[in-house]
Amino acid sequence: MVESWDAAAYAKQTPETGTPIAGDNPVYLPDPVTDATVRMLVELAAQVWIDRERLLVLETLLAEHGVVTRAAVESFKPSVQQAQEFKAQRNQFIEEVFKSLRTIPVG
Template sequence: MSTIDPLALAGAKSKGKRPYFLDADVERLTNVVLVLTQELAVLRERTDTLERLLEQSGVLTRQEIETFSPTKQQADERGAWTQEYLARVFRILQQEREALTRDEASSEDVAEELAKV
């Protein structure tokens, strides 16, 4: 079993303020949408490949895939994956919320303070 905590890794960030080129709210939403779009595109392509290969080889039909019902353990594994996925998708929002609760000087703040001297 891996000792890596994917939820903790999803929150990893560099120090300092995040640079914004558009309105901060627009950029946050754009980042979330882009992460979701990338994940969905990869998932769709992989799913299509698997379904086609399974059907070609006669292992499963698409109907069997559509009517699949997971066991409790499989559902639990899916739930854990979903939590990790959501942590990645909403990473920017989590990091900004954490930054609001910490009194942490960013490199930008330090540079502004040094410029005053």
């Protein structure tokens, strides 16, 4: 591809006049803790929906194929390796939901 722009000069946005644009990570609510809490709540809702939709897909497919019953899911025990994988995914989940905590100013 043709490199048709100056990456260094255009690293930051260069609008010509107009309304000043907000910077990265603006805080909207008067209290930054509340602001971050709202962000976390929306992120959490997105994560919950991902899981709920996947469960809907899985339950539908499993039932259609007669593979796994609901009782088998309830009694499932992961292996050591499986448990480690689950915990890694759990930690990623926590990061995605709670990353706004880092943006709250100390003062």
